Amino acid sequence: MADHVQHPSAVSPPAARRPQSGVVRVLVVGEYRADRFVAALARRTAVEAVLGGPTDVSADVGPGCGYRYLPADAGHQELAVLLEDERPDLVAPCLYPLGQEQMLPALARACGPRQGLRRGWVVHPDTFARLSTDKVLFQRTAERRGWPVPPGVVCGDQAQLATEVGRHGQPMMVKAARAQSGQGRWYLPDPDALPALPGAVFPLLVQQVxxxxxxxxxxxxxxxxxxxxxxxxxxxxxxxxxxxxxxxxxxxxxxxxxxxxxxxxxxxxxxxxxxxxxxxxxxxxxxxxxxxxxxxxxxxxxxxxxxxxxxxxxxxxxxxxxxxxxxxxxxxxxxxxxxxxxxxxxxxxxxxxxxxxxxxxxxxxxxxxxxxxxxxxxxxxxxxxxxxxxxxxxxxxxxxxxxxxxxxxxxxxxxxxxxxxxxxxxxxxxx
Known part of the structure; x- marks a missing residue:
């Protein structure tokens, strides 16, 4: 990587997050590698963990881990209820790439009003959560800020999509705005492939491959x-x-x-x-x-x-x-x-x-x-x-x-x- 970044060997976050009781009550939202996160916590302090998610793998996350059901498409109100019930010292998202990524903005919204009071809630703010889960928003933001992204056009309907794909006449990638990892993405080698877009929901991003x-x-x-x-x-x-x-x-x-x-x-x-x-x-x-x-x-x-x-x-x-x-x-x-x-x-x-x-x-x-x-x-x-x-x-x-x-x-x-x-x-x- 570039040499011009010069910083000290380690950076200490300024806010203390360890509860005075010495026992960290942690709510892990989603199960993706949650076992590694909880085990790392347990090596440092006493942990009382609760897993919130659509699949109960609490026995694999760690000894004594509790479980609360959350649907994969949980909204901010469901997450707010869970936060109020569990009153955790620490909130950490471990959202599974397939099916749970769109929970990130909902979690940000649920945690937002509370994060100023509980500094241990390590959750992305709403602005970043939406940026990282909405490909159309990311493309528009990138173009506005001058970020280096592949050339692309946001299409609001089928007619605009057909026009853009036909106009470019080269391999294109079509992406849904808010799809789960590995889904909502279509490779179009030529305009004739356009009709084969199952389940497409507008707006769609058409990007040069x-x-x-x-x-x-x-x-x-x-x-x-x-x-x-x-x-x-x-x-x-x-x-x-x-x-x-x-x-x-x-x-x-x-x-x-x-x-x-x-x-x-x-x-x-x-x-x-x-x-x-x-x-x-x-x-x-x-x-x-x-x-x-x-x-x-x-x-x-x-x-x-x-x-x-x-x-x-x-x-x-x-x-x-x-x-x-x-x-x-x-x-x-x-x-x-x-x-x-x-x-x-x-x-x-x-x-x-x-x-x-x-x-x-x-x-x-x-x-x-x-x-x-x-x-x-x-x-x-x-x-x-x-x-x-x-x-x-x-x-x-x-x-x-x-x-x-x-x-x-x-x-x-x-x-x-x-x-x-x-x-x-x-x-x-x-x-």
Whole structure:
């Protein structure tokens, strides 16, 4: 990442959040990796946890965890009743990407009037919650503020949609304004594909399809202070828009121009929309230029990769910050990869120097697949991983094997350059 950001090694949020009783009563809204968050809290203080969500996985979240039912489409009034009943010291959203993301604005609205009295409610404000869950609002905001996003047009009806798709005459992406993760998105290779948009609800965003390499970045912001994990490469963009089906690599190098543009984008979001808690940026880089694809108001599917590469679990930082601990700056200890391995693939054994760990589906993360094996691999040097993957069969991964090797080759080329740049790809960041 860019070198011009200079800050101390850790940032302490100014407001104390630990209750005087010493026992933290925490309400976790949604079950997504809630076990990791609650376990991180319990390592620091006595915890009385209650899980609110549509699925009772409280036994998997932690010993003695209570449960309150919440529908996945719960509105602010239902959430306000839950908050009043439970009277928690700490509120933390762990919203599941599939089906619960639209609860974030409702939670922001329910918590808003109370957050000034209970500082431990680590919930994004309404402005950021809506920005991160409404693609039409995000596009309009980006254009107004000069953020680097793919060119797009908001269409209010079918006639305008047909006109825009026909006018561009090139592959387009159509996105619903407020859809759940992985839904409400259609790839249109040509105008003739327009009628095949099941369940489309206007307004819709019509966007030029991005080319190049996809990246992700996880962040945590509290009281205006932000820390970032290293950037991860999601590989070459494709029409399927399934980054979890491609090999993902952390850290990854960015061109200087893209890194600087990313810095400016983050600083403007933090200053203008005041995120409070975890968030994530999905972006692309083509010919050195940054294009922000979306932001999410939560840690993403790359949280396991972040933990493997840095040794710092994003959920551990989340929990520690809620208890007034300093925010660390997670730096890469080596190179981690998340590999989508085909079932039945015959793979060479991992040599010494590579740690391999499977990622099986768990009750608090149903997003993990069962039709292929997602595997984490870590080595201190990119060359070790590159040598091992080069021995894999061509059909070992869901995505082309060569695509998985490219980010490693970029790291190797940077290290061998006659005048190598500082290894800023390995550092986390603080703003």
């Amino acid at each position: 991005c080319q190049g390499e996809e990246f992700g970045l996880e962040l945590f912001t509290l009281d205006g202070h932000t820390v970032c994990w290293p950037v991860a490469s999601f590989g070459r963009l494709d029409a399927q828009c399934r980054p979890g089906w491609r090999a993902r690599t952390m850290p990854a190098r960015l061109p200087d121009s893209a890194a600087a543009a990313l810095d400016r984008f983050i600083e403007d979001v933090v200053t203008s929309f005041s995120p409070c808690g975890p968030w994530q940026i999905d972006f692309a880089v083509a010919e050195g230029k940054l294009a922000v694809l979306e932001i999410n108001g939560r840690f993403s599917g790359m949280a396991d990769l972040s933990r493997a590469a840095t040794g710092t679990d994003p959920y551990d930082v989340f929990a520690a910050a809620c208890l007034d601990a300093p925010l660390p700056v997670p730096a890469a200890l080596g190179v981690a990869m998340e590999l989508p391995v085909r079932h039945g693939a015959s793979l060479p054994p991992a040599p010494a120097g590579i740690r391999v760990r499977p990622q099986p589906p768990v009750a608090t993360n149903r997003a993990l697949p069962n039709h292929f094996r997602r595997t984490l691999a870590f080595a201190q040097e990119a060359a070790v991983l590159h040598s091992w993957l080069s021995q894999w069969p061509d059909n070992g991964l869901l995505a082309p094997l060569n695509d998985a090797l490219v980010p490693l080759e970029q790291l190797l080329a940077a290290a061998l350059a006659p005048d190598p740049q500082p290894a800023d790809d390995r550092r986390g960041r603080r703003l």
